[in-house]
Amino acid sequence: MPWWGKSSKDGKRKARKGCVVDTVHGKLRIFSEEKGLRFGSTSVIYQHPSTPLQASCYQSFSGNPIVQPVSLQGGHPSTTRRFYSENVGSKRTGRENFCQPSLLSSFAKPGHIVDTPDGKYIDMEFMTASVSTYNSSVCDDSNRKQFLTNPVPGHGTSRKTATNCSSRLKLKDKSAIPSKKNSRDILRPSNSLLNKPSVSISPGGSIVLKIPPVSASFIAPRSSISNPLVTPRRVIRCQQFVSGKSHANTSLLSSGHHSTPGSCHISGQSSVGDVPELIYRQHGRCSPESSPTVSPTMTSAGTRSRFNSLHPLGAGASPEAHILKSDDRNRQSHKLPLPPVRTSSPVPTMPSSPTSGNSQNVQSSVEADNLPSPGPRWKKGLLLGRGTFGHVYLGFNNESGDMCAMKEVTLYSDDPKSKESAHQLCQEIALLSRLRHPNIVQYYGSEMVDDNIYIYLEYVSGGSIHKVLQVYGPLREAALRSFTKQILSGLAYLHAKNTVHRDVKGANILLQPGGCVKLADFGMAKHITEEIGPMSFKGSPYWIAPEVIRSSNADVSVDIWSLGCTLIEMATGKPPWSQYEGVAALFKISNSNELPPIPDSLSEEGKDFIRKCLQRDPLQRPTAAQLLEHPFVKSSSPLERHTLSPEPVEAMHLATNSGNLQSRNPQFLDPGAIHQIRDSRTVTPISNAHSPKNTASPVSSFANLLPQQQSPWNMSATKLTPILTSHGASGSSIPNGPDIGAIQFHSPRSPKHMSERLSPTSISTPRASPSASIPISVGNVRPSHHSQSPKHRCDRLSPSLNSSPHAASSSSAHLAEGNVSFSYHTKCPTKNMHGHPISMLWPKHSSYPGPNTSYHNVKPGMFQQVPHISQVTTIHSSVKRDQIIRNFLENRTESELDIGGPGRD
Ligand SMILES: Nc1ncnc2c1ncn2[C@@H]1O[C@H](COP(=O)(O)OP(=O)(O)OP(=O)(O)O)[C@@H](O)[C@H]1O
Numbered sequence: 001m002p003w004w005g006k007s008s009k010d011g012k013r014k015a016r017k018g019c020v021v022d023t024v025h026g027k028l029r030i031f032s033e034e035k036g037l038r039f040g041s042t043s044v045i046y047q048h049p050s051t052p053l054q055a056s057c058y059q060s061f062s063g064n065p066i067v068q069p070v071s072l073q074g075g076h077p078s079t080t081r082r083f084y085s086e087n088v089g090s091k092r093t094g095r096e097n098f099c100q101p102s103l104l105s106s107f108a109k110p111g112h113i114v115d116t117p118d119g120k121y122i123d124m125e126f127m128t129a130s131v132s133t134y135n136s137s138v139c140d141d142s143n144r145k146q147f148l149t150n151p152v153p154g155h156g157t158s159r160k161t162a163t164n165c166s167s168r169l170k171l172k173d174k175s176a177i178p179s180k181k182n183s184r185d186i187l188r189p190s191n192s193l194l195n196k197p198s199v200s201i202s203p204g205g206s207i208v209l210k211i212p213p214v215s216a217s218f219i220a221p222r223s224s225i226s227n228p229l230v231t232p233r234r235v236i237r238c239q240q241f242v243s244g245k246s247h248a249n250t251s252l253l254s255s256g257h258h259s260t261p262g263s264c265h266i267s268g269q270s271s272v273g274d275v276p277e278l279i280y281r282q283h284g285r286c287s288p289e290s291s292p293t294v295s296p297t298m299t300s301a302g303t304r305s306r307f308n309s310l311h312p313l314g315a316g317a318s319p320e321a322h323i324l325k326s327d328d329r330n331r332q333s334h335k336l337p338l339p340p341v342r343t344s345s346p347v348p349t350m351p352s353s354p355t356s357g358n359s360q361n362v363q364s365s366v367e368a369d370n371l372p373s374p375g376p377r378w379k380k381g382l383l384l385g386r387g388t389f390g391h392v393y394l395g396f397n398n399e400s401g402d403m404c405a406m407k408e409v410t411l412y413s414d415d416p417k418s419k420e421s422a423h424q425l426c427q428e429i430a431l432l433s434r435l436r437h438p439n440i441v442q443y444y445g446s447e448m449v450d451d452n453i454y455i456y457l458e459y460v461s462g463g464s465i466h467k468v469l470q471v472y473g474p475l476r477e478a479a480l481r482s483f484t485k486q487i488l489s490g491l492a493y494l495h496a497k498n499t500v501h502r503d504v505k506g507a508n509i510l511l512q513p514g515g516c517v518k519l520a521d522f523g524m525a526k527h528i529t530e531e532i533g534p535m536s537f538k539g540s541p542y543w544i545a546p547e548v549i550r551s552s553n554a555d556v557s558v559d560i561w562s563l564g565c566t567l568i569e570m571a572t573g574k575p576p577w578s579q580y581e582g583v584a585a586l587f588k589i590s591n592s593n594e595l596p597p598i599p600d601s602l603s604e605e606g607k608d609f610i611r612k613c614l615q616r617d618p619l620q621r622p623t624a625a626q627l628l629e630h631p632f633v634k635s636s637s638p639l640e641r642h643t644l645s646p647e648p649v650e651a652m653h654l655a656t657n658s659g660n661l662q663s664r665n666p667q668f669l670d671p672g673a674i675h676q677i678r679d680s681r682t683v684t685p686i687s688n689a690h691s692p693k694n695t696a697s698p699v700s701s702f703a704n705l706l707p708q709q710q711s712p713w714n715m716s717a718t719k720l721t722p723i724l725t726s727h728g729a730s731g732s733s734i735p736n737g738p739d740i741g742a743i744q745f746h747s748p749r750s751p752k753h754m755s756e757r758l759s760p761t762s763i764s765t766p767r768a769s770p771s772a773s774i775p776i777s778v779g780n781v782r783p784s785h786h787s788q789s790p791k792h793r794c795d796r797l798s799p800s801l802n803s804s805p806h807a808a809s810s811s812s813a814h815l816a817e818g819n820v821s822f823s824y825h826t827k828c829p830t831k832n833m834h835g836h837p838i839s840m841l842w843p844k845h846s847s848y849p850g851p852n853t854s855y856h857n858v859k860p861g862m863f864q865q866v867p868h869i870s871q872v873t874t875i876h877s878s879v880k881r882d883q884i885i886r887n888f889l890e891n892r893t894e895s896e897l898d899i900g901g902p903g904r905d
Contacts, residue, residue: 378456380406385463387521389421394459404444407455424523425453431499431522432457439490441510441520460518462511465570469506474573477603481636483509483517484567484609488633490519491563492624495556501525504562505543506569541582541589542575547618549590557618560627564613571599571606576614605632 381394390409397403409425411418425446432443432455442458462468465483469475475483487509494501501508501519508521545561569575576596577585588594595614598607609632615621627633 378404378406380408384459389417389424389523390453395456403459405441405457405459407457409453409455410451411453412451422453425455427525428522429455431525431527434497435494435499435522437490437493438516439486439518440493441518457520458518460510460512460520462513464520465506465509465511465517465566467507468511469570469573474599474601475570477571477601477606478636479515480567480570480602480606481633482515483511483570484563485628485633485636486517487519487563487566488624488628491556491559492628494519494525495559495624497527498556499525499527500556501559501562502548503543504559505566505575509566541585542578543569544586544589545618546590546616549586555618556623557621560613560621560624561618563624563627564610565596567606567610567613568596568599571602603632605630605635608632 377399378395378397381396384392384394384405386392387407390407393406393408395404395406407425409418409421411422429443429446432441436442441460444456444458446453446455448454487504491501491504501522501524503521503524504519508519510518510520512518543562543565545558548558565575577588580588593616595611598610602610609627609630612622612627612630622630
């Protein structure tokens with residue numbers, strides 16, 4: 001997020017709120033690998049290549065193995081299709097007396113990134129499909145004049161139009177109330193604006209696809225599939241929107257909250273050219289915290305009616321034609337955005353799931369129209385983190401048991417920040433949907449639910465490198481090599497696609513518990529062409545390349561510079577020049593010829609690697625592909641993963657109860673399958689059992705570093721196993737910490753495998769009353785030995801996970817008594833697959849142990865159960881949590897970390 005001027009800019013923007021109208025509905029588009037969407041069209045058809053038409057219009061994408069956009073012209077009438085409509089409307093613009101038509105906008109539309117015949121990508125501008133404000137920068141004078149001389153039909157004057165815009169926006173929220181007024185307020189572009197799309201170069205250097213404003217009434221279907229937008233009611237009922245101001249006017253705005261340190265958007269004038277003109281919805285009904293999935297009882301028949309009305313086969317060619325026809329009579333009363341069509345795709349349950357099976361899925365789909373609701377699939381759960389523009393939640397599919405990360409951004413029509421948010425989201429969606437790489441967070445889909453945009457991403461449960469550094473301190477060289485190699489691998493892939501990330505830093509690199517790191521946060525990423533580099537200044541001050549500060553001409557080499565900074569960050573816990581304030585840091589970076597201090601702790605290879613990355617002349621920097629050959633990373637080879645294995649308890653539960661181990665893999669989701677719009681009464685599953693697997697197989701595994709080197713990080717990693725227990729659902733509260741989750745924790749292992757891991761000194765946690773200490777059956781635990789291998793630790797401690805799921809719940813009474821309750825890791829899932837909270841074991845009757853403490857002869861009753869570190873933090877509010885953890889990690893022996901408990905050497 002912008003690192004300067006957050007509040008002031010924001011305040012200024014809010015002081016001059018303009019009407020910002022949305023169409024983010026209709027802008028969420030599939031970024032499929034396939035092409036064929038009509039630019040400028042107000043509808044997009046998604047074709048499922050294999051499913052029959054007869055399948056119903058279940059309002060979800062989740063079951064689509066592959067749901068991809070197809071051309072309106074190219075669609076075969078016999079295939080199942082779905083589409084979204086774009087909406088046309090207008091909005092009052094503050095003091096402006098008139099509105100004007102603008103250009104079509106494409107939100108996250110395939111047109112934003114287009115494959116050219118030569119394989120290159122072209123950045124397409126987002127255009128507004130709306131009536132824009134007078135001040136809208138995307139509206140040229142000719143259009144404005146045209147509008148003025150061609151008042152909107154049905155409006156006596158443009159002034160009246162502007163006035164009515166406001167009314168419509170208010171009415172939009174009253175979705176259930178039919179409004180005749182709305183129908184009168186529809187703005188239609190003048191005929192002269194119905195030109196063919198044109199392409200030009202924007203000031204920002206992007207290729208701009210200009211598409212004339214389109215009103216629903218002007219859109220002619222180009223295929224046998226009827227375009228629902230020709231339906232006046234659709235125009236009336238759906239979003240009416242007005243374009244916002246240019247991105248250049250809002251790029252310096254910042255949010256009130258941000259999680260990533262030091263981020264900045266130096267979006268200068270040059271950013272105008274590459275900014276989509278987005279459209280926003282009126283501040284809507286739902287709060288940002290509202291779950292996109294709702295009770296089935298909330299799905300009204302009207303929703304289905306609307307859905308039917310928009311079905312691409314609604315012209316009567318489909319078997320549902322009769323439904324559409326009958327429902328058409330009911331559409332009058334529904335103004336909400338139409339949900340996406342759930343067609344014949346099977347519900348994406350796993351094969352072993354009780355609810356899986358094509359026949360059942362298809363049946364479910366078929367019945368969707370007849371049932372009150374298909375039921376919720378994805379539920380917004382724990383808060384994983386806060387970003388500049390929104391929150392990221394853990395999403396849980398209660399049908400398949402899978403998880404994903406749900407990035408939620410709420411758009412408000414009167415909040416200029418929403419414009420920036422939507423812009424960034426558009427870029428992120430556009431880029432992510434094209435990417436598939438083990439070291440890049442996988443994009444699954446996106447949708448609009450009321451005022452919220454949701455981006456569904458692969459869930460990376462370990463949190464960001466930045467947070468890891470905060471908690472555990474700097475990484476040791478082996479981890480540095482592994483992480484750097486993986487980041488490089490992701491960057492090499494990215495750069496090969498002519499894409500620059502522009503915000504490489506620890507906060508944007510997520511870590512899987514297994515040691516796989518993934519590039520995330522592509523909000524600032526950009527496609528570039530050979531001729532035109534990214535023009536806007538974006539990035540984070542301490543990681544930003546000098547040439548980005550000095551000029552607007554930059555290319556993928558800026559990521560290499562940032563990688564060098566990130567390596568320093570990982571090695572020291574802080575980015576280079578962190579001793580300077582933001583602007584001073586920028587000055588230092590851009591105007592000095594100094595190199596930041598390179599950590600002495602690094603090997604010569606590491607130092608050389610950093611020096612190569614931090615060459616001020618970008619031409620001298622090696623490419624990511626070249627750096628992959630650098631000895632610093634080349635020697636980091638993937639080894640067998642054998643460490644954390646926190647899965648025994650969960651795996652056994654899975655094996656015995658659900659038998660659906662495959663569902664732990666989040667890759668069931670279909671990347672690119674979810675660009676849809678729905679209201680909060682509809683349900684949109686996004687899972688897909690046929691999507692490619694790309695979660696695992698990082699370039700190297702951090703886990704394999706454990707045998708080589710003992711480090712705080714290594715120790716913390718091994719700690720994932722022994723201290724986890726699960727207890728009943730009546731246990732303590734589950735905090736909404738950012739680094740919690742269980743997806744990797746529950747990786748499948750067979751019971752046999754687990755039993756082989758048991759050792760005589762196993763720890764078990766039988767039932768206990770919630771108020772009592774957890775009676776732990778512990779054999780004599782050997783004193784700590786630094787030479788103890790991780791494998792040994794793992795074997796010895798694995799049984800501790802073999803506790804009953806009904807073990808005593810964590811008791812706040814224990815904590816209140818002042819027992820030891822510090823944690824040495826935070827990457828702890830809070831719930832197992834069965835929804836039982838998982839807590840941790842801690843030594844009792846002791847304050848925080850000082851250095852060189854070890855525990856011998858651990859006996860039953862020495863431990864207590866602590867739900868989560870955030871509660872620990874509450875209890876020990878006088879002690880800085882992170883420092884405790886760090887100190888503990890740095891001074892513990894391996895066995896101490898394994899067991900913990902009172903007593904000293
Ligand atoms: N795929 C994911 N899996 C798990 N956690 C995630 C995921 N994506 C994001 N998070 C968490 O949410 C936080 C914020 O996410 P993210 O950085 O993408 O938001 P943002 O608005 O783009 O932030 P920024 O301020 O960097 O622009 C991250 O720091 C991370 O803790």
